[in-house]
Amino acid sequence: MKQPDDRELSIGEFARWSRLPVSTLRYYHEIGVLLPARVDASSGYRYYESDQLDTAVLISDLRQLGMPPADIAVVTGGGDLSVALKAHRNRLISEMEDRERAISRLDELLATSRRRTRGRVTIETRPPAVVARLRGHVSVASAAKDVRRLIVRLRAQLRTAGAANPEWYGAMFPLDLESDPVEVAVYADVDPPWPHSIPIEELPGGDFALVSHERNTPFASAYADLLEWCETNHRQAAGVVLEEYRSRTTTVAVSLEEVQ
Incomplete structure (x- = not known):
């Protein structure tokens, strides 16, 4: 993406540019997903650099895809993005299989009017x-x-x-x-x-x-x-x-x- 002039941004400015709520940025800081470039020692205010916008956009994309914050923190901490994407893809496939099994069982219940088929002991x-x-x-x-x-x-x-x-x-x-x-x-x-x-x-x-x-x-x-x-x-x-x-x-x- 095209970067604004490289400069330090307050948390409010960074929230506006990244389209992330201030509360979300604070939460991402707490769990290690997106760390501020600087935290003022006296006031506690968080400041970000404009070149962190690419990371913020990636985080938003991954969250919309359902990737857990802990996995995103590994990526933003220097982990291999492709490994994380493949792992999340496998997780989604597993969840799809779980849903298919649930749908199959729902169909069985509909067909049998909730009568339980007993197995032979x-x-x-x-x-x-x-x-x-x-x-x-x-x-x-x-x-x-x-x-x-x-x-x-x-x-x-x-x-x-x-x-x-x-x-x-x-x-x-x-x-x-x-x-x-x-x-x-x-x-x-x-x-x-x-x-x-x-x-x-x-x-x-x-x-x-x-x-x-x-x-x-x-x-x-x-x-x-x-x-x-x-x-x-x-x-x-x-x-x-x-x-x-x-x-x-x-x-x-x-x-x-x-x-x-």
């Missing part, structure tokens, strides 16, 4: 299993999305460590959600020897009740199937819940103990 005895894992926190409201992001991180760590690409991934949840966000462990079925840089964890063995659904079926339906089955068949859910994600289906498994 089976019992399986499993030995303890050692898996590569990554711990993290997920929000209850966006658990599926948050788990996918953790799996992406685990997949990248495994790839960097030279491990074979797992055929499926899983997540270990507590049976009762007593906090939000909740800590989970995402894991991958990786053959030994395990990379030293990747933490490993032993999944519990024993009797499990399992139900499988298509990938776009909400997890709440699977949990309801399992816990209703436990009540009807006098079995007690105990310990942990394992969610296992394969190409077309998701299996939810809850560990069991006999009701005394």
Whole structure:
């Protein structure tokens, strides 16, 4: 863009030229997105240089595209713009996929008049299993999305460590959600020897009740199937819940103990 004469601008002048509110400029200063060229030590007034207008315009463009301020701060702090743009593009694609799944589920609810299709519960005895894992926190409201992001991180760590690409991934949840966000462990079925840089964890063995659904079926339906089955068949859910994600289906498994 064509620059005005190079000179120092007050925050009010810079706001007028950049078409950003003064309050927004103060906020951008606080979070490190756009720092003033100078802050008067006695008055606290912020001053900008006219050659910062290009940065202000870029910030406005990125914000309109939905890029988080933290990512913009990396760019304005000297980070690679192309890397940030590619990462945000991937984020938008992921959000589009989430919306497509939501639309698909809405269509199913419309077609079935809200009737829940119950899955078939089976019992399986499993030995303890050692898996590569990554711990993290997920929000209850966006658990599926948050788990996918953790799996992406685990997949990248495994790839960097030279491990074979797992055929499926899983997540270990507590049976009762007593906090939000909740800590989970995402894991991958990786053959030994395990990379030293990747933490490993032993999944519990024993009797499990399992139900499988298509990938776009909400997890709440699977949990309801399992816990209703436990009540009807006098079995007690105990310990942990394992969610296992394969190409077309998701299996939810809850560990069991006999009701005394």
